[in-house]
Amino acid sequence: MLVGIAIRILVLVLLILPAFLDCYTKLLAASALTLAIFTVSWLYLEKDLGWASLGHSIPFGVSAYLFAINPLLLFFSPLTTFLLFPLSIFGKHTFPFASFVFSVFLWYLAHHIVFEGKGGEEGFRAPSINLDLIYLISVTILILSCLLIWKISNSYFGLKVKAVRDDEIAAKAIGINPLLFKVFGFAISCSLASIAGILHAAIFGHVSPGVFSPYFSLFPFVAATIGQGKIWSSILGSYTVVFLSWFLSPYVPEFHYAIYAVALILASYTQSYARSDRSV
Amino acid sequence: MISLFFSALIYASLALCVLLSYRVAKVVNLSFGSIFTLGGYLSVFGLFITPIFGAWIGLLLHIGSKRMDASKATIFSLGIAIAIEEALRILFRVENILLDSRIFYFFGYKLVFEHFLASMISATFLILFLAFELKKPFSRLKLKVIEEDIENAELYGIDAEKARAIVLVISSAFFCSIGGLYLSGRVISPTIGWLYMIFSLFIATIANVFREKAYILILPISFGVCWLV
Numbered sequence: 001m002l003v004g005i006a007i008r009i010l011v012l013v014l015l016i017l018p019a020f021l022d023c024y025t026k027l028l029a030a031s032a033l034t035l036a037i038f039t040v041s042w043l044y045l046e047k048d049l050g051w052a053s054l055g056h057s058i059p060f061g062v063s064a065y066l067f068a069i070n071p072l073l074l075f076f077s078p079l080t081t082f083l084l085f086p087l088s089i090f091g092k093h094t095f096p097f098a099s100f101v102f103s104v105f106l107w108y109l110a111h112h113i114v115f116e117g118k119g120g121e122e123g124f125r126a127p128s129i130n131l132d133l134i135y136l137i138s139v140t141i142l143i144l145s146c147l148l149i150w151k152i153s154n155s156y157f158g159l160k161v162k163a164v165r166d167d168e169i170a171a172k173a174i175g176i177n178p179l180l181f182k183v184f185g186f187a188i189s190c191s192l193a194s195i196a197g198i199l200h201a202a203i204f205g206h207v208s209p210g211v212f213s214p215y216f217s218l219f220p221f222v223a224a225t226i227g228q229g230k231i232w233s234s235i236l237g238s239y240t241v242v243f244l245s246w247f248l249s250p251y252v253p254e255f256h257y258a259i260y261a262v263a264l265i266l267a268s269y270t271q272s273y274a275r276s277d278r279s280v
Numbered sequence: 281m282i283s284l285f286f287s288a289l290i291y292a293s294l295a296l297c298v299l300l301s302y303r304v305a306k307v308v309n310l311s312f313g314s315i316f317t318l319g320g321y322l323s324v325f326g327l328f329i330t331p332i333f334g335a336w337i338g339l340l341l342h343i344g345s346k347r348m349d350a351s352k353a354t355i356f357s358l359g360i361a362i363a364i365e366e367a368l369r370i371l372f373r374v375e376n377i378l379l380d381s382r383i384f385y386f387f388g389y390k391l392v393f394e395h396f397l398a399s400m401i402s403a404t405f406l407i408l409f410l411a412f413e414l415k416k417p418f419s420r421l422k423l424k425v426i427e428e429d430i431e432n433a434e435l436y437g438i439d440a441e442k443a444r445a446i447v448l449v450i451s452s453a454f455f456c457s458i459g460g461l462y463l464s465g466r467v468i469s470p471t472i473g474w475l476y477m478i479f480s481l482f483i484a485t486i487a488n489v490f491r492e493k494a495y496i497l498i499l500p501i502s503f504g505v506c507w508l509v
Contacts, residue, residue: 052351054358093351097308100358101481104474214362253373257366264359268345268352 007232014239015139019132026131027203032242033138034199035219036235039227040145041192042220043234048153049185050165051092055099056193056220058083058106061211063194064201068124069115077194078187085186103217110209123208126201138199145192146231152188161185215256222263282389284506286399290462292502293402294476295483296409297451299494302484303427305444307345307353311337312455313477314364319459320379320468321368327460334456337364338449346441365470372470381465394464401461405454406499413495479505 018029042056059080066073083102090098113119129137152158161181163171168178201207210216220234223241227234245256252258294312301309315337319330341360345353382393412420426433426440433440459473466472483502487494 054355093349094308096351097310097354100310101478104478108475108478218358218362252366253369254366257362257369261359261363261366264355264362265344268348268356268359 004230004232007236011232011235011239014236015142019135023131026135028242028246029239030131030135030138030203031200032239033135033142034196034203035223035242036238037138037142037145037199038193038196038216039220039223039234039238040142040149040231041189041196043224043229043231044149044153044192045185045189046224047229048149048158048161048165049182049189051088051186052096052221053084053099053189054096054221055084055087055101055103055217056189057103057212057216058099059190059193060197060200060216061103061106061110061207062197064126064197064207064211065110065113065124067198067201068126068207071127074194074198077198078191080194081183081187081190084190085183088182088186100214100217103212104214107209107212107214110212113209121209123206123210126205126207128205129202131203134199134202138203141195141199142235145195146235148188148192149231157184214260218260218264221267222260225263225267282386282391284503286391286395288499288503288506289399289402289406290458291480291483291506292499293405294455294458294480295487295502296406296495296498297454298477298480298484299487299498300447301451302488304423304447305342306350306430307341307357307448308350308481309341309357309448309451310354310477311341311357311361311364312452312480313473313475314361314368314470315452315455315473316459316476317368317463317468317470317473318364319456319461320463320466320472321372321377322456323379323460323464324377327457330460331453331457334453335449337456338452339445341452342445342448368470376467376469378467379464392465394461398458398461402458409495479509 014029015033018026021029038056038060041059042053045056046052059077062080062083063074063077066077084099087095087098087102110123111121115124118124152161160171160176161184163174163176164178164181164185171178171181197211200211219238219241223237224234226237226240241256241259244259245254248255294316298309298312301307301312315334318333318337322330322333337360341357344360345356348356381395384391384393384396386396422433422438423443425436425438426443430440459476462476463472483498483505486501486505487498490497
């Protein structure tokens with residue numbers, strides 16, 4: 001209980017403090033913030049729906065690209081749900097692998113996306129927004145995302161989603177349409193991941209094929225593993241990965257990958273995936 | 281055309297390893313890409329060490345992911361893959377390395393010797409496995425039972441763990457040695473292996489659709505995919 005309160009306070013301090021610090025720290029904090037939103041979106045899919053995605057960079061990256069190519073296209077970003085959702089036909093055990101492979105495929109494909117002579121390996125310039133403003137927007141969106149997920153999770157509708165997660169056949173027997181609730185859950189998660197992708201593009205003013213790289217694909221999984229699957233701890237986990245990588249990168253190149261390797265190996269021993277094996 | 285033929289042979293043998301890991305060891309081994317890259321980096325010190333290191337990683341994978349379900353074993357293999365990549369970054373510091381190669385002429389075609397060697401090893405591997413598949417010795421039948429149902433296999437007294445270990449060790453050693461040869465003459469980075477793994481995985485997935493005939497059809501599928509690409 002006390003640890004939980006301490007984590008919440010620490011997260012709030014981490015959200016507020018950078019607003020008063022220098023530009024570089026704020027940029028770093030803003031990056032951690034968008035990745036925290038990304039983690040929250042992933043966590044909803046894993047906890048409430050039971051689908052552990054290792055390719056969540058798909059909605060994240062596609063939305064960032066759409067925003068960079070033409071900001072008006074961001075209205076299509078919720079449709080990224082239909083890029084990730086069809087992979088659920090592989091079943092819960094194969095979904096992590098299928099989503100990861102698809103994200104790696106998009107990573108290679110993104111190197112060949114050229115629009116009006118721009119893009120390719122260098123990527124696209126995204127509309128840049130004032131850092132203070134984008135930081136404020138990001139903080140607001142993170143808090144709203146947490147509230148939204150908490151609200152949905154505890155609603156009657158959320159209970160139906162959890163029923164589908166636990167046993168699709170039993171859920172169908174009591175009149176719940178599993179497909180509808182699965183699409184709904186994926187849509188919520190992918191929309192939040194899309195928002196995180198758009199914010200990421202707006203903060204850095206640039207999008208490259210790297211948004212589909214394993215760094216982003218695995219980030220929420222690693223942050224959630226550090227946070228032991230709890231929302232506030234996972235937000236703290238996101239900050240931990242970003243800041244540790246930044247501090248240790250001069251000594252160990254791309255240090256975040258060392259964190260990733262440890263988290264993935266440990267997670268395969270400790271975490272449980274695919275809560276329900278049955279599919280309709 | 282010769283280049284296409286050689287590439288198809290190599291990808292078919294890599295896809296065969298992926299398929300064997302999936303069917304016998306029950307793991308979608310995502311560390312194959314990094315093992316392939318590791319082979320490339322190790323070839324700097326000598327090609328003969330590549331299968332040894334590959335086999336060690338295969339054994340590590342087997343021991344680490346023993347009794348895990350498919351998704352956990354996949355995640356474990358991904359962790360190993362990233363650990364290998366990070367180790368390569370730390371040990372070699374520089375991101376990109378140009379590997380040496382030897383050029384020779386084959387019926388008037390200019391070829392990289394190491395690529396030629398890789399395709400010959402792949403061809404031998406494929407022929408040996410095809411003979412094993414068609415002749416159906418007792419050990420192949422045991423493997424088939426494991427492929428169909430691992431619990432049934434254990435009930436019949438088949439040592440599924442041993443078969444799993446052998447498959448993971450051989451496939452990892454093969455990936456590592458082919459990586460050492462096939463990456464010669466190229467500029468390599470720690471992430472280069474992903475592309476080869478995804479491509480082999482793609483061929484293996486198509487082959488897997490043909491169920492019983494998968495191992496026999498893997499070479500024609502590889503030809504088709506390489507020709508299309």
